[in-house]
Amino acid sequence: MARSEIPAPWRKRVCAVLKEGAHGKQIQWTIDAAKRFESDSFGSWPFQGTDAVAAFLSTGKPLGCPVTMTDPPGETYEFIFPFGGRDFYGKILLMNDIKTIKVFSLHLPANLKLRCD
Numbered sequence: 001m002a003r004s005e006i007p008a009p010w011r012k013r014v015c016a017v018l019k020e021g022a023h024g025k026q027i028q029w030t031i032d033a034a035k036r037f038e039s040d041s042f043g044s045w046p047f048q049g050t051d052a053v054a055a056f057l058s059t060g061k062p063l064g065c066p067v068t069m070t071d072p073p074g075e076t077y078e079f080i081f082p083f084g085g086r087d088f089y090g091k092i093l094l095m096n097d098i099k100t101i102k103v104f105s106l107h108l109p110a111n112l113k114l115r116c117d
Helices: 008-020 031-040 046-058
Strands: 027-029 063-067 074-083 086-095 101-107
Touching: 008 046, 008 086, 008 101, 027 031, 031 046, 031 101, 046 074, 046 086, 046 101, 074 101
Parallel strands: 027 101
Antiparallel strands: 063 074, 074 086, 086 101
């Protein structure tokens, strides 16, 4: 399976959470994701990373791959997006309540291939 367009309903809901959400409540980061983002983004604030994700998801027909995860329940996608003039890897889960997201990854990619490439 190759990268495909990330479904519009998922993108719109994630963007709404990113726009309206408060970090730590509606926007949850894993400890690893927060540490890697801080290291790879040279001290950028988390909101700068999530703003870049929202811009990527809101423009054109962004491509990514679905990721199967069981905990917490929800729908997850991984993708490569631009941040600070470089390509970053993102993996975000939209929880079943559709009001909360969990950031599993926002960092420099080990390679530019996703699971479905």
